[in-house]
Amino acid sequence: MDDASQRPAGVEDTWTVAGRTFTSRLIIGTGKYKDYATNAAAAEAAGAEIVTVAIRRVNLSDPSQPMLVDHVKPDRFTFLPNTAGCFTGEDAVRTLRLAREAGGWNLVKLEVLSNTKHLLPDMEETLRALKLLIADGFEVMVYCSDDPVYAQKLEEAGAAAIMPLGAPIGSGRGIQNMLNLGLIIEQAKVPVLVDAGVGTASDAAVAMELGCDAVLMNTAIAEARDPILMASAMRHAVLAGRQAYLAGRMPKRMYADPSSPLSGLI
Amino acid sequence: MNLTINGEARTLPPLPHLAALVSELGLDPRKVAVERNLEIVPRSAYDRTPVADGDRIEIVHFIGGG
Numbered sequence: 001m002d003d004a005s006q007r008p009a010g011v012e013d014t015w016t017v018a019g020r021t022f023t024s025r026l027i028i029g030t031g032k033y034k035d036y037a038t039n040a041a042a043a044e045a046a047g048a049e050i051v052t053v054a055i056r057r058v059n060l061s062d063p064s065q066p067m068l069v070d071h072v073k074p075d076r077f078t079f080l081p082n083t084a085g086c087f088t089g090e091d092a093v094r095t096l097r098l099a100r101e102a103g104g105w106n107l108v109k110l111e112v113l114s115n116t117k118h119l120l121p122d123m124e125e126t127l128r129a130l131k132l133l134i135a136d137g138f139e140v141m142v143y144c145s146d147d148p149v150y151a152q153k154l155e156e157a158g159a160a161a162i163m164p165l166g167a168p169i170g171s172g173r174g175i176q177n178m179l180n181l182g183l184i185i186e187q188a189k190v191p192v193l194v195d196a197g198v199g200t201a202s203d204a205a206v207a208m209e210l211g212c213d214a215v216l217m218n219t220a221i222a223e224a225r226d227p228i229l230m231a232s233a234m235r236h237a238v239l240a241g242r243q244a245y246l247a248g249r250m251p252k253r254m255y256a257d258p259s260s261p262l263s264g265l266i
Numbered sequence: 267m268n269l270t271i272n273g274e275a276r277t278l279p280p281l282p283h284l285a286a287l288v289s290e291l292g293l294d295p296r297k298v299a300v301e302r303n304l305e306i307v308p309r310s311a312y313d314r315t316p317v318a319d320g321d322r323i324e325i326v327h328f329i330g331g332g
Contacts, residue, residue: 029330029332030329030330030331030332031330031332032332033330036330039330052329052331052332053329053330054328054329054330054331054332055299055326055328055329056326056327056329057272057273057324057325057326057329058298058326059274059328060271060272060274060276060291060292060325063291063292063293064292067297067325067327067328068327068328068329068330069297069328079328080332081328082332084331084332096307097306098299098301098324098326101300101301101306101307101308101309101330102297102298102299102326102327102328103328106328156267156269169332170332196332199282214314216332217332218331218332219332241299
């Protein structure tokens, strides 16, 4: 959690992870799009500065097939390589070493999943993988459960950012546990991002109103009927949520409180 | 020369180094990363890394992901 709510007026509202400073608080994934051109257009409409990417074997039978880097260009966006599909720390380290060689970045997203049905993170293995990656020189943004205790352990182990899920990956069910997310945000001294579970714009706004530093999403944009319009909606929702957080919301009350004075009535 | 590339058995003519293999496969070396027998080969070393019969090669690249 940053201290942007105390910043003087007129200073640009940025956030910083592992020494890199960004203006956009919306990170988007690059999976599930109908094609890379739509993906690139959505990234522009989202105003994203960071995109997540996966690393996989090249298709040897058709080396001329479209490549991500020809559309979503690494000189335009910061690539955040992920470890999707990894179930052990060793798999994650191997995958990200290859990503580092392919692109030259050491800022990465760690996700170690438990099973393919709910895709919830295996936190014990995630913490072990985090330590392996940090020892290997990586700066690691960690996908995790919404458990404040494990979030604290990740931070103590040196995570560059804590990225709790709002709901399972690709479920689009929104923020399921605002209480836990609030606790994670309150205790963290590194950026906190909601990663996974956002389904529509109001979910992103809720995450930002809670005080998250940024939101990471993929399916909510990629599977919208109009992904480019949804990317724009998400850009506005993240900004609206951020501004509402900075503005400080009014208290909730049990009873009505009139907006027009009751005195001086005729 | 028999190699296992991305898990598939392939028979190729003898090649002097990894750079020649990447080129033979029609790939742009700037867009891939290569592992030879579980060791990552830096891109700058492709043209001085030999390819030997029986090598297990992995060639990966960035694709869309969340």
